[in-house]
Amino acid sequence: MSLRIVVTVKYVPDATGDRHFADDLTVDRDDVDGLLSELDEYAVEQALQISENSDDDVEVTVLTVGPEDAKDALRKALSMGADKAIHVEDDDLHGTDAIGTSLVLAKAIEKAGYDLVISGMASTDGTMGVVPALLAERLGVPQVTLLSEVSVEDGTVKGRRDGDAASETLEASLPAVVSVTDQSGEARYPSFKGIMAAKKKPVESWDLEDLEIDAEEVGLDGAYTVVDGAAQRPARTAGTIVKDEGEGGKQLAEFLASQKFI
Numbered sequence: 001m002s003l004r005i006v007v008t009v010k011y012v013p014d015a016t017g018d019r020h021f022a023d024d025l026t027v028d029r030d031d032v033d034g035l036l037s038e039l040d041e042y043a044v045e046q047a048l049q050i051s052e053n054s055d056d057d058v059e060v061t062v063l064t065v066g067p068e069d070a071k072d073a074l075r076k077a078l079s080m081g082a083d084k085a086i087h088v089e090d091d092d093l094h095g096t097d098a099i100g101t102s103l104v105l106a107k108a109i110e111k112a113g114y115d116l117v118i119s120g121m122a123s124t125d126g127t128m129g130v131v132p133a134l135l136a137e138r139l140g141v142p143q144v145t146l147l148s149e150v151s152v153e154d155g156t157v158k159g160r161r162d163g164d165a166a167s168e169t170l171e172a173s174l175p176a177v178v179s180v181t182d183q184s185g186e187a188r189y190p191s192f193k194g195i196m197a198a199k200k201k202p203v204e205s206w207d208l209e210d211l212e213i214d215a216e217e218v219g220l221d222g223a224y225t226v227v228d229g230a231a232q233r234p235a236r237t238a239g240t241i242v243k244d245e246g247e248g249g250k251q252l253a254e255f256l257a258s259q260k261f262i
C-alpha cells in the first residue's frame with residue numbers, strides 16, 4: 001500500500017523584520033525577508049513522523065501558493081525531509097483572500113493526488129485558521145482539525161484535540177484533511193545532509209492555467225474580504241522607570257491605577 005501526504009506550507013514575512021502595507025492595502029512583500037511559517041513546520045514534522053512510523057510506502061509532498069521567494073519555504077521543508085514540492089505562482093494571485101487561496105490549494109492538491117492533507121493550525125501572518133476547513137469542504141472530505149497528536153493506520157487518520165476542559169480523540173477515514181497545533185511535537189532542524197539532499201529534490205511549478213482556474217476567481221477582484229484601511233502602530237515610548245527609594249510600591253500602584261490596570 002502507499003500513502004500520499006500533501007502538506008500545505010505558507011511563506012510568510014519574517015515577523016522580526018519591518019512590515020508594511022502597499023498602496024492597494026495588500027502586504028508589501030518586496031524587500032521583506034520571508035520564511036516558512038513556523039506553525040507549518042509542525043505540519044511537516046507530523047508528515048515525516050507518519051512516514052517514518054509506517055510500513056507502507058509514504059510520499060510527502062509540500063505545497064505552497066505564493067510569490068517567487070516562496071520557494072525558500074519549500075526548500076526548508078524539503079531539507080527537513082519532504083520528498084518533493086509544488087509551487088503555485090501566478091501574477092493574478094496578487095490580493096487573493098483565504099477563500100481564493102483555498103480554491104488554488106484544493107485544485108493543486110487534486111492535481112497532485114492525495115490520501116491525507118496536513119496543514120498548520122494557522123499561518124503566522126494572516127492567522128485566520130480557516131484554510132484547512134475550507135480545503136476539506138472544497139475537496140469534499142472529512143476534516144479533523146487542531147490535533148496535538150496524529151497517526152495513520154489502516155486507511156484511518158486518528159488524533160487528539162486538546163481543549164480547555166477535555167481532550168477529544170477523533171478519527172476519520174482517508175482521504176481527509178487534518179491540521180496540527182504547535183503542541184504536536186517539536187519540529188526537527190534540517191541536517192547538513194538534508195540541506196544538500198534538498199537541492200536535488202523535484203520542485204514543480206504550476207500557474208492558474210495549469211490548475212484551470214479563471215483569474216477572476218482569485219486576486220483582489222475575486223476576493224470576498226477587503227482591507228478597508230491600515231495604520232502604522234505608534235512607535236513605542238520610552239516607558240517609566242520607578243526608582244525605589246522607599247516609595248517604589250506606592251509609585252508603582254499609582255502608575256498601574258493611572259493606566260487603569262487596577
Ligand SMILES: Cc1cc2nc3c(=O)[nH]c(=O)nc-3n(C[C@H](O)[C@H](O)[C@H](O)COP(=O)(O)OP(=O)(O)OC[C@H]3O[C@@H](n4cnc5c(N)ncnc54)[C@H](O)[C@@H]3O)c2cc1C
Pocket residue numbers: 008009010011025026027037039040043063064065066067093094095096097098099101105118119120121122123125126127128129130131132225
Ligand atoms: C501572492 C499572494 C498574495 C496575497 N494577497 C493577499 C491580500 O492582499 N489580502 C489578503 O487578505 N490575502 C492575501 N493573500 C492570501 C493570504 O496571504 C492567505 O494565504 C490566505 O488569506 C489564508 O489566510 P491565512 O494566512 O490566515 O491562513 P490560515 O487559515 O491561518 O492558514 C492555515 C493553514 O493553511 C495553510 N495555508 C494558508 N495559506 C497558504 C498558502 N498561501 N500556501 C500554502 N498553504 C497555506 C497552511 O498550512 C496554514 O498553516 C495572498 C496570498 C498570496 C499567495
